[in-house]
Each structure stands twice: as structure tokens, then as C-alpha cells.
Amino acid sequence: MIHQYQILGRRIPDEKDPSPQIYRMKIFAANKVAAKSRFWYFLNKLKKIKKSRGQILSINEIFEKKPLKIKNFAIYLRYRSRTGVHNMYKEFRDLKMTGAVQQMYSEMASRHRVPKGYIQIIDVKEIPPAKCRRAHVQQFHDSKIKFPMVNRTIKVPKNKRKLFHTRKPII
Secondary structure, three states: OOEEEEEEEEEOOOOOOOOOOEEEEEEEEOOHHHHHHHHHHHHHHHHOOOHHHEEEEEEEEEOOOOOOOOEEEEEEEEEEOOOOEEEEEEEEEEOOHHHHHHHHHHHHHHHHOOOHHHEEEEEEEEEOHHHOOOHHHHOOOOOOOOOOOOOOOOOOOHHHOOOOOOOOOOO
16 A cells, blocks of 8 residues: 655754755655655755765655545656656546555556656646546546446345245356
């Protein structure tokens, strides 16, 4: 299960810089330990601050405001493959942002053989139906959409019902 964390961190204060700049990141990870690890990975890449020279001020889990409403999510990501680094845009429908990210990880692993550690999520946004680009997401925006009822069983009238039958039911 993926969780979303907000992490605040900075360089350790010293005589040269008594109040260093605070950096905030939103990280998707399985737990707080993995989230801290990803935070230091990105801070080292972006701002050249190592874990030994920095400190984490706070780590908070972010929860969905409306977890029972279906939403469209756009995910911008960068991933490393055998041939190079690629940027990608993907759309998903889910109840939660973390669910859309989980779908993205599963799809990237299945279609592109990319492990979770090779994927860098740049941005995740909730988008309105009018802004959706992908056909597999747009097909659910029809207000008159209908789904077939499969494997419908016909109920036997009460006067014809028996407690025991001589043959097993056909399913």
C-alpha cells in the first residue's frame, strides 16, 4: 500500500548559515522510513544536501479529502530504462491519489518493465473531465454509460421452491 507523505527538511545550521532554507517535498512511499530515504535521495540530487549534513524537521502523512468520490488524475513522471531517461504523462481514474500512483507503478512494471526505484514522480494532479486526454479515461465520462449485468440468476417463485434437490445446480 502506497502512502503520501509531506517532508520538511533543511541543511544543519552552522556559523556560516544560522537559518538555512527549508525544503518541502511530497513523497509517495510504503512507509515513513522509505519516504525519508527518497527525500534524501532527491535533496542530494537537486540541492546537493546529504543526509549527514541535513535534518528532517517534520514528516506528516497526507490523506485524501474526499476518498469516496471518483476522480481523474494526471501523473507526470520520469523513468530510467535500459536505453536512457524518458519523460511520460499518464492518466488514471481512482478514488484516491495514492491509488492512482499504485496503478501507475503497476502499469510501468507490466508495460515497460520499470521497477519502482527507477521511477521519479514529478507531479500528480487531479484534473476535470474536460482536460482528460487519454481515451481509456474519457470512455467513463459519458453520463448515459451502462454496464451489462453478467451472470444474472433467476429467482424461483416461492411456491415452486424446494429445500432439497435431487441434482446439483448448473452454474
